Amino acid sequence: MFGITRRRVASFERRVDGLSSASGRGRIDLLWPGTFMAEHKSKGRDLGEATVQALEYVDALEAHERPRWVALSDFERVRLHEVATGEAQEFSLSELPQRVEHFAFLIGRQLRHQVPSDPVNVKAAQEMARLHDLLEKSGYQGHDLELLLVRMLFLLFGDDTGLWDESGLFYDVLADHTRSDGEDLGATLARLFQTLDTPRERRQAGLPAWLAAFPYVNGELFRERLDLAEFSPEMRQMLLDASALDWGAVSPAIFGSMFQAVMDPEERRNLGAHYTSEENILKALGPLFLDDLQARRKAARGDRRRLQAFLDYLPTLRFLDPACGSGNFLLVGYRELRWLELGALVELLALEGRSAGGQVLLDISYRLRVSVEQFYGIEYDEFPSQIARVALWLADHQMNVEASRLLGQNFVNLPLTQAAHIRHGDALEVDWAEHLSLAQDAPNLGALFVMGNPPFIGSYLMSPEQKRQMLALFAGNKEAGVLDYVAAWYLKSAQLLRHLDKTGPHLRAAASLVSTNSITQGEQVPPLWTELLENSENVITAAHQTFAWTNEAPGRAAVHCVIIQLEPAGRAPAQRRLFSYASPKGLPTEHAAQRISPYLIEGPEIIVRKQREPLVPGVPPLVYGNKPVDGGHLIFHSQAELDGFLAAEPGAAKFIKRMLDAQDFLRGQTRWCLWLVGATPAELQKLPRVMERVRKVKEAREGSKSPIIQRFAEIPSLFTQRPHVDTTYWSAPRKLDGQD
Template sequence: MGLNWNEIKSRALLFSKTWADACNEDSQAKPFWIDFFEIFGITNKRVATFELNVKKLGGAQGFVDLFWPGVLLVEHKSRGKSLDDAVDQAIGYLHNLPERDLPQLVVVCDFARFRVRRLATGETAEFELKHLHKHVKLFGLLAGYKVQDIRSEDPVNIKAAERMGRLHDALKASGYSGHALEVLLVRLLFCLFADDTGIFQPAQSFRDFVEERTAPDGSDLGPRLGQLFQVLNTHENQRSKNIDEQLGQFAYINGRLFEETLPMADFSTAMREALLDACALDWSAISPAIFGSLFQSIMDEKARRNLGAHYTSEANILKLIKPLFLDELHAEFERVKGHRNKLFEFHKKLRQLTFFDPACGCGNFLVISYRELRELELKVLRADHELSAHKGQLTVDVHGLIGVNVDQFFGIEIEEFPAQIAQVALWLVDHQMNLRVSVEFGLYFARIPLKSSPQIRHANALRLDWNDVLPEERCSYVLGNPPFIGKKEQTPHQKADFEPVMNRIKGFGVLDFVAAWYVKAADYMRSAVNEAAPRVAFVSTNSITQGEQVGVLWAWMLAQGIHIQFAHRTFSWSNEAKGNAAVHCVIVGFGLNDRNDKTIFEYADIKGEPLAVPAKNINPYLVDFADLLLERRSKPICKVPPLVEGITPLDNGILAFTNEERLAFIQKEPRAEKWIRRWLTGNDLINGETNYCLWLSEATATELRAMPHVMEKIAQVKHFRENSKSSQKFAVTPWLFRETTIPDKYILIPKTSSERRRIFPLGFVENAVATNSALYMNGGGLYEFGIICSAMHNSWLRLLGGRLKSDIRYSKDIVYNNYPWPGFAGEPLSDKHRTAIEQAAQCVLDARAQFADASLADLHDPLTMPPALLKAHQKLDTAVDTAYQPSGGKKSYASDAERVAFLFELYQRITSLLPAPRGKSHNEVRTHDVK
């Protein structure tokens, strides 16, 4: 147990009086500093070297008065000598010290005065000996009271992971691998952290042990580490009476962290140096919230090349945990902090909360949640201290009052190494918070030996009954970030895990992997009484709230009585690291209770900060509207021209040409020119590119046989189709594509477009064959073009369309066929409104024509859109919005979501007039009234 600050201050005061008259450096400096260390309880071990021989800056020999590698350098002078000269002398020694030996504190002293510099920041303090007790916290690291501002973006996190990576590589290259290597690295991580945070006392005990008790060539480092691990797993009163003094000073750790006996690792000189280099870092500054992910990435050579790219930022984790539980708890604290009994009950409540992450990885969500819960508990202790002070009670028994502990946190992780890291990370943040409490109240507090453990289960969350980890009736919150894996990216093993969970849901094959966690969570909470059921929040790819997945997943979820309680609409889930991996995500918070305090977090900029908007109801599209689900429709709900999918060639590219290939083919087969037509993909339309194809639907057999090179290509197509299961039945007509007709003029709509474009690009096309990467509208004119180009339709598309990665997908069956056009709910569209839209649409085309050399990609880029085109689109938006006003539309809308909420109203009115479908399907429209 460390000394409390009151005891340290008392010792410092006695020290000042004892040495008040000292003045001679030669005879009194050494006993002065030996006595100084005893202020902090450092006795019976030589932690520092006196009169160390080093080279000064410039090469001359010098002697450091006192040196504790990695901790402290002292230059001592006789009373009255210049401290400025002493500082210059001390700094001169630093230039020739190995980087890992650089001290954290540089101190100069003449008995009467101290000057202390923190090397990392340059911060300097000077005071007289008689005031040492007032400044003794400057030396807090000597007593285990070192507390730093832990910042996830601190480069020390990356450095630490890189140094552990070098050690990992060296051990693996030596043949030490697998489970043993992972456990060894986790243990070393704990020892490095313990060395700098007061778990091991005095500071740097582990480093000193490696440096002083192992051979420079590393030959005995493996056995010595094994001996140390055995000591750390043995209670002090059960250790051998003949134990080495340096080993005997290590605290008993427990927690089963050092319980398993590992195979002995063989170290070399370089490997020992790599470990000492890791020791040289200040591990007290490490953020357990992100270091686990970085640490895990060192095991993967590919991931390490982009080290720091894949950890989850604290800001993004807080987006989930604040509305899930943290904001509510802080609000409750503010209500009770002035009432002793209520405060006591609130503190008791904090101890009873439990948190469960069923896809915990390295524990990021659990670590941040635990840290924030401990921060809140610290506020409770402060409030209790203030209330006690009013009654004359001036001390707080932190040992008896701190209740929140790591055993309130539960997780499931499919990989063993991250599961181990998650457990250790929670212990690390626990100790960091204990240090905060120690500094706050001046009473040393540490949970060593480890008596409580987080419950992190190494298992498959989709195969395991979650009640085996934490019985549902004991669970307060389920949270996390399940895997981002699309339906097409799932491995056979993942599909085998996914299908047993999902096979009760018709059409589940279209769902992303994350949907299985939603279903498991619904199952987990369903057995509880609503008031007692846990609340859940997951980060997910936004695809589960868009397109066809909504009807499949949420029809089932809503049928289980699930209510969405808060949601973050689409935002960029990334971190502060360079080369970070950004994904477009949503956060969905849900439970069995239909709460009145629902909130939608909207993003004007997906990389910016959200705006919290109260909502009456949050539907599966994350819109403030009734729980409405759109069905896949084969026909539009309004009487408008249908959209048709483009031509499917089934030719393996054999009948397609670039312009250069077209010219070369015509040269050797001139008769083919008649049958070559423009061939447009969605990307071709967007990027202004033109390719070509052989369109032979009207060619006679005689005409075909007269073109031998064409016949050669037809033969190649026939061979391809005969050997393709999906195309075999079309092998009998190898000169034809799957579809054989297409109009001469139509509106072409690509199926995908970059999410950066606020206006989905489309255009009029003549005499071209559209491929199945696009949709076309036969019979569409300026009016239809104008509606689809409008802000109203684009809002509908952005919120309801599916995604291909982050690109927006235009769906015929979901987006277009369900779209409520003006004039179909209420008053018919007037000629005036139609004409205004047509004229505005022509203005858009005219504005485009001014930039004939620019592609739609150029014109629709938000950074390069010409002002004339932007103005034309604004005019079009006004015309379309005005056409909706007779149906209840507004003059202006604050967001896409507000537009979509209005369109949902029209959708309900229009579909209520349609005849009921003959057969019901799993994705039939369902509307749940908001109560």
């Protein structure tokens, strides 16, 4: 592997005397004097014990012959021991391609990554976010900062996964070719970016060897020229520390976590971005397409014709995430598709090899046909759209490394010629069919799957522009004003499915979206599900009932979600799949269902319509109760709090009322409130403590994200909703802790 002829430097079976054994002598399997010793033991032998024996050989040698490194193997595991430090690396033989850099001393290179090789995790994402924050604080902001971070992510990954001919090239640039104070780091990165964007044949003859060693990347990732970033010593060290981690073990989850960690919290709330964990992604992708593909793969085992048909089918699939964020749904989907392809191809090649007498000519670039170009995304924010594009390149390379390992032929997809179709734009303003190029590609499609986790923004928290979009999409639907923002993605998905059902009858099409459970409850059901089921002619073919949101990102969303899968009614499977949970944080139990209602229970697609008048004459209407929306400033949560307030301001006693909400009713609690209906300005001016609370209510409402709540800041002494009349009530608690 290192181009060294053994006979030139080392000998086999070197005799050594002066040992503690009965004979006092032994033989070293291989010795390169002053550099390296190798010992092989029987399968299953304890390599720690064998190391002790090998080190006795080392001590018995003349000083100038003693090796610096000792390697031992039992033909299943390899143990590499550094004599001077006593440190050892042990790994399986199958891991040798990933660990080969530990033997760099054979060609006179010192191993740079001396720290333990920890997999990249959420903590690493937080460290990159910290670097982002330091650069931003220094004045390096906006598009340039975001693109710089994405490029550094690509370089960190490339160092540990064989993207370059030599591992650790980026680390070498940082450690050996930048000053410790970081002053020249920005300029050095700019030179590196320019090199990565220049084909080898067009590079200047005088380019330093440490830059010329990098390949041509292309793919537009390094094409744009960025303003130079000014790095501090701390920033440079943070980047060096990040380089010491094992980015080859990166999970798709890291990209979503990194994206959420660096986004501005205010922007994150406005966009409704909530990164989805891999566990939740697979809950959606399983019924959508993975379970079917795994069944097809299983049915093809041992059959060359069916295996080839399966491999021919995979490239005909298309996938769209119309709110892709940093691309987690696309990443996991692509990875799973590549694993299915790789497993089928390995089996097919084995069958072909047997029929051809063991000889199979293999061209990986020809036989591996699943491509990132089958994956489409739309993302409102530029930074996550950049992350998604690069993340899919990295996932592509990860799978090429696996293919190289399993198929025995190295395959690095550089320069980048294929890319996922990630569009930076507003999904509600984009023509999805046009983005998918359905008019041109329809004859070649086998199936189209829409998937994702659209923004979670309540109807009362939408901006005026978002409200305008909703009303335009649901034109003519008089009840659409109550819908949450996510409903727009359901509608556009349903309309796309209907379009495909009418124009491509051979094509399977389905959509599976994660969302809050609010769209399956109460007043949102009629306006949304009338559109999805009746007007767009779809049915629910799979669904997860309410479960607790889980992810690994900092500041994770505390919400309860559902997953709903739609398909055209005319081609939906007869058997539907319904997943229920004994508790929101528990594991799902699957049930077979003939039909699934919009309320995610088994049964017909009946929609409970809004009824303004009681069905029985003379019965009073059921109305929403008094609603404070006061930031807690009109409410007294305990008897002690109330007593203290009245002791300081006894004149407020006439305005104190007992308050009862769902939690009070169900838990037997007692609270009170300031009920200032009918209070005159003159009365209030005599109550400074009351007025202080009123002032705080005004501030809380003015700071609300909801334009409607902001308007109530004009009447801060009153609850926002006051249907109260002095009579006897029948009370119906609406919710408690998110559960009906």
